[in-house]
Structure formats: C-alpha cells, structure tokens
Amino acid sequence: xxxxxxxxxxxxxxxxxxxxxxxxxxxxxxxxxxxxxxxxxxxxxxxxxxxxxxxxxxxxxxxxxxxxxxxxxxxxxxxxxxxxxxxxxxxxxxxxxxxxxxxxxxxxxxxxxxxxxxxxxxxxxxxxxxxxxxxxxxxxxxxxxxxxxxxxxxxxxxxxxxxxxxxxxxxxxxxxxxxxxxxxxxxxxxxxxxxxxxxxxxxxxxxxxxxxxxxxxxxxxxxxxxxxxxxxxxxxxxxxxxxxxxxxxxxxxxxxxxxxxxxxxxxxxxxxxxxxxxxxxxxxxxxxxxxxxxxxxxxxxxxxxxxxxxxxxxxxxxxxxxxxxxxxxxxxxxxxxxxxxxxxxxxxxxxxxxxxxxxxxxxxxxxxxxxxxxxxxxxxxxxxxxxxxxxxxxxxxxxxxxxxxxxxxxxxxxxxxxxxxxxxxxxxxxxxxxxxxxxxxxxxxxxxxxxxxxxxxxxxxxxxxxxxxxxxxxxxxxxxxxxxxxxxxxxxxxxxxxxxxxxxxxxxxxxxxxxxxxxxxxxxxxxxxxxxxxxxxxxxxxxxxxxxxxxxxxxxxxxxxxxxxxxxxxxxxxxxxxxxxxxxxxxxxxxxxxxxxxxxxxxxxxxxxxxxxxxxxxxxx
Numbered sequence: 001x002x003x004x005x006x007x008x009x010x011x012x013x014x015x016x017x018x019x020x021x022x023x024x025x026x027x028x029x030x031x032x033x034x035x036x037x038x039x040x041x042x043x044x045x046x047x048x049x050x051x052x053x054x055x056x057x058x059x060x061x062x063x064x065x066x067x068x069x070x071x072x073x074x075x076x077x078x079x080x081x082x083x084x085x086x087x088x089x090x091x092x093x094x095x096x097x098x099x100x101x102x103x104x105x106x107x108x109x110x111x112x113x114x115x116x117x118x119x120x121x122x123x124x125x126x127x128x129x130x131x132x133x134x135x136x137x138x139x140x141x142x143x144x145x146x147x148x149x150x151x152x153x154x155x156x157x158x159x160x161x162x163x164x165x166x167x168x169x170x171x172x173x174x175x176x177x178x179x180x181x182x183x184x185x186x187x188x189x190x191x192x193x194x195x196x197x198x199x200x201x202x203x204x205x206x207x208x209x210x211x212x213x214x215x216x217x218x219x220x221x222x223x224x225x226x227x228x229x230x231x232x233x234x235x236x237x238x239x240x241x242x243x244x245x246x247x248x249x250x251x252x253x254x255x256x257x258x259x260x261x262x263x264x265x266x267x268x269x270x271x272x273x274x275x276x277x278x279x280x281x282x283x284x285x286x287x288x289x290x291x292x293x294x295x296x297x298x299x300x301x302x303x304x305x306x307x308x309x310x311x312x313x314x315x316x317x318x319x320x321x322x323x324x325x326x327x328x329x330x331x332x333x334x335x336x337x338x339x340x341x342x343x344x345x346x347x348x349x350x351x352x353x354x355x356x357x358x359x360x361x362x363x364x365x366x367x368x369x370x371x372x373x374x375x376x377x378x379x380x381x382x383x384x385x386x387x388x389x390x391x392x393x394x395x396x397x398x399x400x401x402x403x404x405x406x407x408x409x410x411x412x413x414x415x416x417x418x419x420x421x422x423x424x425x426x427x428x429x430x431x432x433x434x435x436x437x438x439x440x441x442x443x444x445x446x447x448x449x450x451x452x453x454x455x456x457x458x459x460x461x462x463x464x465x466x467x468x469x470x471x472x473x474x475x476x477x478x479x480x481x482x483x484x485x486x487x488x489x490x491x492x493x494x495x496x497x498x499x500x501x502x503x504x505x506x507x508x509x510x511x512x513x514x515x516x517x518x519x520x521x522x523x524x525x526x527x528x529x530x531x532x533x534x535x536x537x538x539x540x541x542x543x544x545x546x547x548x549x550x551x552x553x554x555x556x557x558x559x560x561x562x563x564x565x566x567x568x569x570x571x572x573x574x575x576x577x578x579x580x581x582x583x584x585x586x587x588x589x590x591x592x593x594x595x596x597x598x599x600x601x602x603x604x605x606x607x608x609x610x611x612x613x614x615x616x617x618x619x620x621x
Contacts, residue, residue: 045145046131051161052109054230078337090237115392123152144466164229177235262356263289278345290331298352310341351390383407494605495520508566519604527580537565
C-alpha cells in the first residue's frame with residue numbers, strides 16, 4: 001500500500017489467502033525472509049453509537065489478561081493483537097507464511113485519535129476500520145471519517161456492525177460471517193444483502209467502490225466490507241484477517257523499521273498521573289526507546305529536551321487490585337504504546353512528534369519544529385478563522401472547507417482567545433466574519449466577548465467536522481438571504497391603483513382617497529404618477545379599516561393620503577395611477593428579482609417600463 005497515491009490508496013484485500021506453499025505467490029515467500037517489520041497501527045472510526053468501542057473491546061478479547069505466548073497485550077493507549085492470536089481466532093491461514101507480527105489498535109476510537117497521531121507530516125495510522133451500523137447506514141460522523149481518511153490517503157475497510165440485531169438473525173458465537181450467514185434462513189439472507197447493497201450505494205455516492213469482502217475481485221480498487229457483531233463475535237476473525245492481508249500484501253516498505261534505531265513516535269495524550277506529574281502517552285512507531293534516553297517533544301512555548309525517567313506499561317488486570325496500575329520497563333521497541341515520565345513535560349502538545357536524541361539534538365529539534373509548523377492547509381486572502389485541538393484535525397477541517405470552496409484566513413492549534421475574535425471582527429466580508437472551533441474551548445475572556453449583545457462574530461463550536469462545516473454554510477446562506485431581503489425591501493416595488501368613486505375623503509393637504517390595488521404591492525413613502533408620466537404626489541400613508549398599514553397587496557381596497565396632490569387637478573375619480581420606480585431600481589427588479597415577483601406584479605412592471613421606454617428606449621436597461 002502506498003500513501004503517495006495510486007490505485008492501492010483505498011484498497012482492501014481478500015480474507016482467504018492461499019493456504020499451501022505451492023500456491024503462495026513468490027512475493028509473499030520473499031517477504032517472509034525480511035526482518036524488522038513492525039506491527040501496523042490501526043485506528044477505528046465511525047459514527048457515535050455505531051459500536052466503535054464495542055468492536056475494540058471484542059478485539060481485545062477477555063480484556064487482555066493472559067500472559068501466554070501470543071496473547072493479546074494491553075499497551076498505553078493501544079492494544080497489540082499478535083499474529084498467533086489472530087491465527088487462533090480464525091483457525092485458518094496456518095500454513096500461510098505471514099511476516100506481519102500482528103496489529104496495534106489505538107484504543108481511543110474516533111477521529112480525535114486519528115487526527116492527533118501524525119508522523120512525518122501525514123497520518124501515523126497505517127490502516128483504519130470504519131464502523132457502520134448495518135441497520136442504520138451512513139451517518140454524519142461516518143461521512144466525516146471517510147472524508148478524513150481520503151484527506152490522509154489512509155487505506156481502510158468497512159466493518160458493518162450489529163448483524164446480530166437484524167430481525168431473525170440466528171447467532172453462532174465467534175463463527176466467521178460466511179459460516180454464520182450460510183446457516184441463516186432466506187429472508188434474513190435477503191435482508192442482509194439489501195443492507196449491504198445500501199452501504200455499497202452510499203460508498204459509491206461518496207466516490208468509493210466497495211463490495212462484501214469475499215466478492216472483491218480487484219483488491220487494488222475496491223473496499224472490503226466485513227459484516228460483524230461485536231456482541232457475538234461473528235465476523236471478527238475475518239475482519240482481522242482482512243486487515244492482516246492488507247498489511248501483508250501492500251505495506252511491507254512502510255512497515256519496515258530500525259529495531260535498534262532512535263525511537264520515534266507521536267504524543268497521543270498528555271496526562272497528570274498521581275506521583276508522576278505530567279506524563280505522555282506515546283505511540284512509538286519506529287526504533288527503540290529506553291529509560292535514560294534524551295528525548296525532544298513540542299510544548300506550547302517551543303521544543304523541550306528532557307530525559308526519560310520511567311517507562312510504564314499497564315499491568316495485567318488480574319494484578320490491578322494488589323499492585324499499582326503500571327509496571328516499569330527498561331525499554332520498548334516499536335510499534336508500541338508507552339507512558340513516558342520525564343521532567344518539564346508541562347504544556348506538551350498532543351499530536352507532537354516525540355523523538356530520541358543520539359548526538360543530533362539540533363537536527364531533532366529542527367525536525368520537530370518543522371513538523372509542528374508544517375500544517376498542510378491552503379490559506380486565502382479572505383476567509384474564516386479556524387482553531388482545532390490538533391494539527392491533524394486542523395488539516396482535516398481545512399480540507400473539508402476547501403472542498404466546499406470556503407476560504408480559510410488563519411488556521412491554528414489551540415484554544416480560542418480574545419485576540420482570535422478581534423481578528424475575526426476585523427474581517428470585511430460579513431460572510432467570513434466567523435470563527436470555527438473544532439474540539440477546542442473558548443478561553444474565559446473570549447467566552448465573555450461572545451456573550452456581549454450584538455457581538456458581530458459568529459462562533460461555531462463542535463466535535464464533528466462535517467456538522468461544523470454544514471452549520472457554517474447554513475448560517476452563511478441565512479445571512480445572505482437576510483441581506484438580500486433587506487436590500488430588496490429597500491427597492492421600490494411596482495404597483496398600480498385606481499381611485500374609487502364616492503371615496504374622496506379629503507381633497508388636498510394631503511388628499512385622502514379610497515383606492516383599489518389593481519396589481520403589485522402598494523407601499524408608503526413612494527411617488528405616484530399618471531400613465532403619461534406626470535407626477536401626482538407622494539404617498540404618505542395607507543389605512544385599512546381605520547388602521548395604519550405599511551403595504552397593501554393586489555385586490556385590497558384601502559384609503560391613502562397623498563401629499564402635493566389635489567383632487568380635481570392632479571387626480572380624479574377612476575384615474576389609474578402607477579408607483580414611480582427609479583431607473584436603478586428597475587434594473588435590480590428586472591435582472592435579480594423578476595423570477596421572485598408574482599405574475600400580477602411582473603405585469604405592472606412591464607406596463608410601467610413600456611410607458612417609460614416610449615420616451616427613452618434605453619431607459620432602465
């Protein structure tokens with residue numbers, strides 16, 4: 001698998017590789033001779049409540065307490081499932097030489113872990129599992145997960161979870177999906193196929209080609225969909241075999257490591273531990289890390305160089321009640337999760353590179369600084385300001401905004417400060433006078449600023465990129481609509497009225513007469529003219545049933561007062577009068593508003609412009 005693009009980018013591989021030496025491809029046999037292939041790092045993503053945590057728990061088995069060879073082991077922030085455990089679960093591939101030592105699952109499911117873990121400017125996770133509830137299909141966070149994976153060019157498979165909740169499903173605990181599926185009745189089979197077909201369709205709508213894992217013919221171009229149940233264990237072994245096969249076939253080069261080289265990793269979390277102070281949960285992806293090693297890591301105020309005081313791993317659960325939660329180890333080799341205790345770690349940044357120094361301090365510091373500064377975003381001369389909790393999240397959010405053609409003026413990691421809001425307030429374009437905060441809080445002074453009445457900056461906060469972007473777009477469209485509405489309200493609309501007989505209430509100063517609105521919308525504060533263009537007067541007010549109103553629609557009979565007009569001079573009973581529309585307003589009405597005007601209003605506008613253009617053919621054009 002290549003992260004630099006190509007057909008393998010979103011590949012998934014078949015779950016039933018060859019099972020005899022004679023049928024094993026030469027490439028596979030050569031791979032078994034390679035050494036120092038590290039465990040692939042896997043993240044689990046998907047929508048809330050679709051079973052990400054349950055799937056991880058099931059993969060971890062009985063909470064990882066055995067000390068037998070090949071047993072699943074718990075790391076800090078990660079779980080290693082060795083190849084022997086996967087072989088044992090599957091009961092197959094026993095004769096297939098596998099060079100990949102197992103799978104390292106990041107224990108924190110979701111986009112946060114994925115976007116926090118970065119290495120050399122890209123995603124640290126080698127592969128991902130996208131969890132989709134087979135009964136609910138794609139949800140906002142599912143789509144967000146796929147968009148993030150596309151951004152980072154990370155290969156993944158789909159785990160279609162909760163097959164045991166399909167009505168009528170007969171549970172066969174811990175069996176493979178294919179074996180369990182073959183024992184279901186025809187109605188259940190048809191229902192499963194329908195649900196899978198819907199997932200394939202949703203993937204297609206998002207630009208991915210997918211199919212049930214056992215039906216994929218071209219694993220370089222198609223995603224594997226593995227139906228599973230975290231509750232019953234059905235399909236879990238096949239899911240793990242698909243992941244192992246993907247790594248085995250396509251990822252040899254990326255998984256090669258220097259077992260004795262200086263340790264390199266990424267900070268997953270920064271935690272306060274009783275008796276230890278500030279510690280780092282680190283995912284080590286290359287080399288070796290030992291107690292006493294000098295290491296560098298990024299902090300809020302720069303790069304810190306410190307010395308490892310202790311390395312800690314979780315104790316097996318059976319020992320938790322009698323001893324501390326952690327046991328100390330002298331060294332650890334990639335890939336692994338490890339808790340690092342060292343001085344001066346306060347203010348360390350989650351997502352920071354973590355690297356052992358071996359006589360190359362300046363080089364390491366420069367490399368970390370470059371990685372922290374190399375945010376892969378495209379800034380625009382005008383756009384929104386965005387803040388996020390990690391560089392990875394910032395990149396994913398920027399990418400999504402870019403795809404929606406939304407400019408980004410400034411993009412930074414960290415909490416939202418008063419300074420950020422002041423910068424957003426100075427943005428000239430009102431549609432970009434906004435700040436998007438992804439998984440990061442507002443500092444107290446910024447929060448107070450937002451609460452001020454009439455504060456002009458719109459702040460969007462949330463933990464789902466997909467929803468944040470949609471909320472911004474919705475706000476922008478609503479602001480546009482209101483702005484246009486206000487602008488159009490200032491435009492003088494067409495109207496035609498007729499003076500009613502027996503409705504002359506006052507002859508002058510001002511003239512008050514009864515009229516019928518023949519077409520258009522009659523509003524106050526407009527000039528009235530005769531059909532020949534001669535001015536009549538200024539319409540001051542409108543009354544209906546002795547109540548003053550602002551406007552009257554076609555068909556209404558109302559009383560109006562006209563300043564500057566005298567009945568018998570400028571107007572008479574049964575005269576037809578038009579609202580006089582300025583030339584610049586006619587241009588707006590014809591070019592921007594015509595389709596939104598009622599038919600009767602369009603007709604009055606046409607009459608009015610025809611009258612004006614008899615005098616000047618280019619009037620209003």
